[in-house]
Amino acid sequence: MKGLKVDSLYKLQGSTIFGSAAVSSSVSDLDDTKLWHMRLGHISERGMNNLSKRDLLGGHSIGKLDFCEYCIYGKQKIVSFSTAIHKTKGTLDYIHSELWGLSSVPSKGGGARYMLTFIDDFSRKVWVYFLKHKNDVFVTFK
Structure with missing residues (x-):
């Protein structure tokens, strides 16, 4: 059984063990950074560092943020058409x-x-x- 403890939230990965067992593994700074990045709506690394300095992330330290493909998808935009210039000289021309x-x-x-x-x-x-x-x-x- 593998268990991860993140902010008093346990996630069970595997099968259940009967009896008394205490399984806890610490989450690395990298996993912690990615988790906070997703929790805060894909906030930038700079924004997370500002929140961490103000102790708003529950004492978690923020590491280097890896590439996030969802951030890339979210920043895509539809390319607009170029502005057309109509030089009409009279009514009903265009x-x-x-x-x-x-x-x-x-x-x-x-x-x-x-x-x-x-x-x-x-x-x-x-x-x-x-x-x-x-x-x-x-x-x-x-």
């Missing part, structure tokens, strides 16, 4: 369009479940159309 739906609740006025918008890039004028069916988009666009 139109932005959006179709929203299917709504789970139909509108009170006419039972529409879709909303179609057109925005003129030059004047910023907005047209909104409420549609009952998705296949009404082309007819509305024309």
